[in-house]
Amino acid sequence: MSAASSRPRNPRGEGNRLREQLLAATAEVLNEVGDASRVSVRAIAARAGVSPTALYLQFPDRDSLVDAAVDAGFETFNAELTAAAAVSGTPDERLMAMGLAYLAFSEHKPALYAILFSARRPVVDKHVHGHRDQAFDGVVALLQARTPTLSSEAANELAILVWTSLHGYAMLRTVRPHMPWPDPDVFLRHLLTVSAPN
Incomplete structure (x- = not known):
C-alpha cells in the first residue's frame, strides 16, 4: 500500500494543514534535488503522503507550489535570522549571532539556500519582496x-x-570545500572588523 493511499483523509476544514504539509514536503524535495525544474508533483505528493489529486486541490500546478515553497523558505530564513538577532548584547554581538544563523541555514539546507538565492529566480515586483528583504x-x-x-x-x-x-x-565553501576556509566565527569576526567605519 502506498503512502498516499494509507494516509487518512483530512477531515473537513483541515485544508490549511494539508497546504503546510505540501509546502514542507516541497522544501524537503527542493533541498534534496537542488533544482526547482526537476521537482515533480509525484515526488512532492509522495513525500507529503497524499495523492497528486489532493495536491491539485490546494495548488493549480507544480510551479505555483514551488513558488509558494520558495516564499515559505524565505519566511523561515528570515525568522531564523531575526530570532538570532533578537538576543541581548551589543550590536556587534547581535550581528555575529545573525551571521552565524545565516551560515548555519546555508550549511544545513544547502540546496534550498541555493534555490532561494538563485539568480534564475529574481525578485521582481511581487508582494513577497518585502519579506524577502x-x-x-x-x-x-x-x-x-x-x-x-x-x-x-x-x-x-x-x-x-x-x-x-x-x-x-x-x-564557495560548498563548491570549493578543499580551500582553507576559516571557521564561521573567525570569518565573521574578520568581516565585522573590516566593515566597521573608520
Missing part, C-alpha cells in the same frame, strides 16, 4: 545601531558588503 533590513538596522552617525546610504552600502560576503562564503 527583512533579514537585510535587520543588518542595516544593526549597523546603524553600532555606529549611530552612519547615514542610511552608508549603512546600506556596508550591509551589502556584509551580505555579499556571507553569501560568497556560504556558496
Whole structure:
C-alpha cells in the first residue's frame, strides 16, 4: 500500500494543514534535488503522503507550489535570522549571532539556500519582496545601531558588503570545500572588523 493511499483523509476544514504539509514536503524535495525544474508533483505528493489529486486541490500546478515553497523558505530564513538577532548584547554581538544563523541555514539546507538565492529566480515586483528583504533590513538596522552617525546610504552600502560576503562564503565553501576556509566565527569576526567605519 502506498503512502498516499494509507494516509487518512483530512477531515473537513483541515485544508490549511494539508497546504503546510505540501509546502514542507516541497522544501524537503527542493533541498534534496537542488533544482526547482526537476521537482515533480509525484515526488512532492509522495513525500507529503497524499495523492497528486489532493495536491491539485490546494495548488493549480507544480510551479505555483514551488513558488509558494520558495516564499515559505524565505519566511523561515528570515525568522531564523531575526530570532538570532533578537538576543541581548551589543550590536556587534547581535550581528555575529545573525551571521552565524545565516551560515548555519546555508550549511544545513544547502540546496534550498541555493534555490532561494538563485539568480534564475529574481525578485521582481511581487508582494513577497518585502519579506524577502527583512533579514537585510535587520543588518542595516544593526549597523546603524553600532555606529549611530552612519547615514542610511552608508549603512546600506556596508550591509551589502556584509551580505555579499556571507553569501560568497556560504556558496564557495560548498563548491570549493578543499580551500582553507576559516571557521564561521573567525570569518565573521574578520568581516565585522573590516566593515566597521573608520
